[in-house]
Amino acid sequence: MTAEDELTIRVLSALLREDVVGLRSRSTPVVRQDGRWLRLPAAEGEALLLPVAEDGYQSEYAARLPLLRRETADRRTADLASCDDILGALRALADPVDRPGFDEFAEEYRQTLATMRLHDEVRAGTHQRLATRYGPDPARWRGHRGALAHDTLAAYLDHPVYPTARGRRGLGTAELRAYAPEFHPRYRPRWVVLPREAVTAAGAPFEEVLPGRWPSPALLGLPELDRDHLALPVHPLTKAQPLQDALRSVGLDRYATLARRPHLDLIPTLSMRTGAVADHPRIHLKLPLDTATLGIGNRRTIKPGTLADGAACQRLLQAVIAHEPRFKDSVLLADETCWAHAGHQLLAALVRVHPAGLDRSAIVPMAALLAPAPSGRLVIEHLADRFHDGDPLALLDAVLRLLFDWQTTLFGYGIALESHQQNISLVFDATEDGPRVRLLLKDNDGPRVNAVRLGDLLEPVAFEDPRIVSEDDGPLADLFTTITVHLCAGAYAYGLARTGRAPLTAVLRLVRDRLAEAVDRLPPPPREVLRERVLEAARLPVKAMVSAGTLFSKERCRAADINKHYTTGPNYLLRASPPGPGRPPALTPRA
Incomplete structure (x- = not known):
């Protein structure tokens, strides 16, 4: 199958899952000689037919062929196989106000396809x-430096939900080669020198966190500004005009100086806007990146308020660990309390400090587990060979026991994290008592918090983003399901089955059993909430990322947060339970 065919199938599957133009809700299943199709009525007696196969992971069906079939009133057919033809046919069925979003998504498709072809060319090298x-052997890539190599492997994988995730809006081949994690390059940021009083900062001074590495104005060739100015890093991909516009918008254009000398070697992480300091890789710099991924509305800049919220959430997690000492040695937190901004989302920086003492550990982002290693085998297989006698299911079992224990405990306190595959790393060690796995968390600036329950258990924490705090468990349960269950558990069940590494039923049973054990340790009411809304629900919330990120405006889809906008899908956890009334009804096909 070509890269274009693979991408088209993913795109069609995502549009079906999100019920774009009624692909799911307005279609009638029909069975033809070659299999099942969904028939969507179109204009003037025509119809669009989508070939599908049973899926189960967040959607009953997924596309099985890279095409739509147009059927006329007299049953003549024509296959639409190109992206432009497919999206054009769906665009014609959309509300006119939504049609520009289909054009934007077509551009995303083209950018992603170009990136996939580039990946095919360079992956082996x-x-x-x-x-x-x-x-x-990636199981022996050690410490924070080895974690960067795992990031590179993970960058070649597709997102479990968003079909065009490998595309970065506005970036060409040369820019990807110079700055994207899949090429494992080094680069140097530029630096803008600002009056110290114009910069809001928190945590230890940058110069203390990176002694000898954070440049003074003098080191950047501006000795006359050394006493009362501070240098902020600027990603090389931030172009001069947007930077100038940002400075002007906060009244700093006459007081800022862009140093001519770049400084400090960085290696990009899986989050392209974050770079690890090359000679001190446990320290990362998160810098605004003037591009978009996972949708045109998902800009990779840094809103100043998210810096304070990330630090506040870190303090909250530290308080939970202090109350739950069993996590003291098994859940590690990156320090994200050191940050600065000048009042604009292009004028900001976070200095993230990962825990010390992990130089002999294998640190693997969860996003890399299903990535092919240089050997051709999956990373999870290499890790299983080293730590779990070659059994990937035993490794996943150890991960899920800890992950679900931690995340359900947080839910009991009234906290749900957006800790997806990119934000959780697994820390593996071989000890005298056997293999040990720990969690390493970062980038926790988008949680959901039930203020009522949290206030009964811990000191309250203030957040700048009002969307974080609620007074009930609904937003928390949705986030828990779409992130912890779907992306950090279900994705591996279906991934291991799809690649032939384990039977689907066995992995789903493992996921359900470990989740049920963790939920049953909770007191009421959080125990009942998770049982009712996750374990026993007929349907589960599913991210509608294409709709909220690109196809529709925020006003049209009513998404307060495009990363937390949902549709629903089947509860695959029920497949691991005895048959019962909680099963969703199947669609009845007609000939």
Whole structure:
């Protein structure tokens, strides 16, 4: 199957899952000689037919062929196989106000396809360079430096939900090669020198966190500004005009100086806007990136308020760990209390400090587990060989026990984290008592908090984003389901089954059993909430990321947060339970 075919199938599956133009709700299933189709009425007696197969992971069906079939009133047919033709046919059925979003998504498709083809060209060479630099076995890539190599492997995978995730809006091949994690490059940021009084900062001074590495104005060739100015890093992909516009908008254009000298070697992480300091890789710099991923509305800049919220959430997690000492040595937190901004989302920086003492550990972002290693085998297989006698299910079992225990405990306190595959790393060690796995968390600036229950258990924490706080469990349960269950558990069940590494029923049973054990340890009412809304629900919330991120405006889809806008899908956890009335009804096909 070509890259274009793979992408088209993912796009069609996502549009079906999100019920775009009624693909799911207005379609009638029909069975033809080659399999099942969904027939969507169109204009003037015509119809669009989508070939589908049973799926189960967040949607009953997924596309099985890379095409739509147009059927006329007299049953003549024509296949639409190109992106432009497919999206054009669906665009014609959309409300006129929504049609520009289909044009934007078509551009995303083209950018992603170009990136996929580039990946196909360079993947083997990149894998060879990683094997040469770090060794042939990724289970022995150690410490924070080895984690960067795992980030590179993960960057070649597709997002479990968003079909065009490999595209970065507005970036060409040369820019990807120079700054994207899948190429494992080094780069140097530029620096804008600002009056100290114009900068809002928190935590230890940057110069203390990165002694000898954070540049003074003098080091950047501006000695006359050394006494009362501070240098903020600027990602090289931030172009001069947007930067100038940002400075002007906060009244700093006459007081800012862009240093001519770049400084500090960085290596991009899986989050492209974050770079690890090359000679001190446990320290990362998160910088605004003037592009969009996972939808045109998902800008990769840094809103100043998110810096304070990330630090506030870190303090909240530290308080939970202090109350729950069993997590003291098993849940590690990156320090995100050191940050600064000048009042604009292009003038900001976070200095993230990861825990010390992990130089001999294998640190693997969850997003890398299903990535092919240089050997051609999956990363999870290499890790299983080293730590779990070659059994990937035993490794996943150990991960899920800890992950579900931690996340359900947080839910009991009234906290749900947006800790998806990119924001959780697994820390593996071989100890005298056997293999040990720990969680390493970062980037926790978008949680949901039940203020009522949290206030009964811990000191309240203030957040700048009003969307974070609620007075009930609904937003928390939705976030818990779409992130912890779907992305950090279900994705691996279906991924291991799809690649032939384990039977789907066995992995789903493992996921359900470990989740049920963790939920049953909770007191009421959070225990009942998770049982009712997750374990026993007929349908589960599912991210509608294409709709909220690109196709529709925020006003049209009514998304307060495009990363937390949902549709629903089948509860695959019920497949691991005895049959019962909670099963969703199947669609009845007609000939």
